[in-house]
Amino acid sequence: MKEGKDIDKLFKDGLENPDLPFNDLDWDDLEERLHPKPKRRVIPVVWLAAAAAIAAMLLIVFLLVKPTEGPAGVNPLVKNSGRDKNKANPENNATKVTETHLKPNDPIVNTDPAGLVANKANRNPFVQRPVGKNVLSGTNTPKLVLVDADRANLLADMVYQPALHTEFDPVAFKDQKLIASVATGKPERIKQPVLNKKPRLVLSILAAPDLTSVQKSGMSSLSGGFGVEATYSLTKKLSITTGATYAKKIYDSDFSLYKPNSNYVFKIIPSNIHANCDVIDIPLNVNYKVFGNSRNSISVSTGLSSYLMLKEKYSYSYNGAYQGPQDYEVRGRNQHYLGIANVGVEFQHKINNNLSISAKPFMKIPLTDIGYGNSRLSSTGVAVSVNMNLFGKGN
Structure with missing residues (x-):
């Protein structure tokens, strides 16, 4: 039993304090076994020598069998390299x-x-x-x-006799008699072919917000309209436009700028007037393209518009406590033909051959008094439109 305890103690002491020598080669060997490196295949020298011998044989055969004749179609001149028997000279x-x-x-x-x-x-x-x-x-x-x-x-x-192939008979061509006649008189004018050109008509759907004001009033109100216009191209640069736009003309002004055609006399003079009018705007403009490429173009336009007043409603405001008439309405009584001057610049971008979009800043300048109140009504805005070519590819 005592001996057994001594053996146990011996193993215990040996495991707790091992005396093992450290060797780096053992670790390197273990690492190589865990991660072996791929070995390169070495081509035997015999195979290299055999490939070189085959290449040399092919080169020799090519040099020996190589033809010595010249290219086809050339008559070779054979030279004689033999010696002349007469050696006296x-x-x-x-x-x-x-x-x-x-x-x-x-x-x-x-x-x-x-x-x-x-x-x-x-x-x-x-x-x-x-x-x-x-x-x-x-x-x-x-x-x-x-x-x-x-x-x-x-x-x-060794004589080479090439065959000559000709498309035409040279003898027959040689025997032909060519006679040239000189034209006299005035040459006939070549007529240009008549092409059925389709009319270049563009239909536009537009929305045109603007600021409307009475001249010298110093006040502007947001107005706008929407409508349909048609543009007909006379040339590549010149075109005309007409159409119809339903517009709202809303404005405020001093009562002194309000000059109705009426015999009514206000007992208390209003201080301000507010107008809300429904108008049909019929423009007639001439457009000229100043710049254009395959996608974008810039045009200037000018012309005249006619205002057809559908409904006019006027509201009055007073400064004092006393209140007079509050509003007045007129329907279909005033039409102003070609009474508005139009000026604008259009920027157009082509999406494809049949569709484009454009933005057109514009001004409408009155040439006459507008509406029941005979006001000098002007507008400034931007018309945004979608344009469709009705007859195929446009220019």
Whole structure:
């Protein structure tokens, strides 16, 4: 039992205080086993040597089998590199190649193909070879080449005779008689083709808020209207516009600027007047485009408007305690034809060939007294519109 306790104590002491030597190589080995590095495949030297040998063989075969003929369509001139047997003259040691063109009727020309064989037997240095047809005369034009007679047959076999293909007959073209006649008199004017141009009509739906006031009153009230206009293009830059707009004309002014056509006399003079009028505005404007590209354009416009007064309601206010008449209403009694001058600048942006939007700052300047109160009524605002081309692609 005592011995057993000693063994237990021995193990206990050994585990609590281990005396193990530290070695870095063991840790490196463990890390390599946990994270092994991929090994590169090394190409054997034998395969490299075999690939190099195959490439060398292919290069040698290509050089040996490479054709020596020139490109097609070119008549090669064969040179004789053989030595002349006559060595008495040192100038004959060098090879001479001469090429002579002969006419078909030249007596030296031999048209018999058997002459090529006879040239070898007679050792005639002149060898005949045809090179094709003459384009203009249609006959064969032979050539004589001064070469070694021993190689006459070899040269005859190497003659290249290209075939000439022409779309037209050159002889027939040559025999044609071309006659040119000189035109006299005044040339006929070329008429321009008549095109059925579609009218360029643009329909606009607009809303036009504005500030309306009586001249010299110093007070403005927010008014506005909405309507429909049509623009017809006379040219690429010039157009005319007309339409109809239902508008509200609301304004305040001093009673001194109110001059009704009435015999009624106010016992107590009102201090101010407030007007609310329903009006049909019919413009007639001329527009001129000062700038334009594929998307945007700027136009200036001027013209006249007619006011058709539908309903006029006037309210009066007093300073003192005494109150007189409070309001007065008039219906359909006043029409002012071409009594308003229009001035505006339109900025238009094209969305596509048939649709565009525009903003048009404008002023309406009275040329005459307006309404029952004979007031000099003016307006300043911005008309925003959507424009639709009614006849296809516009310019």
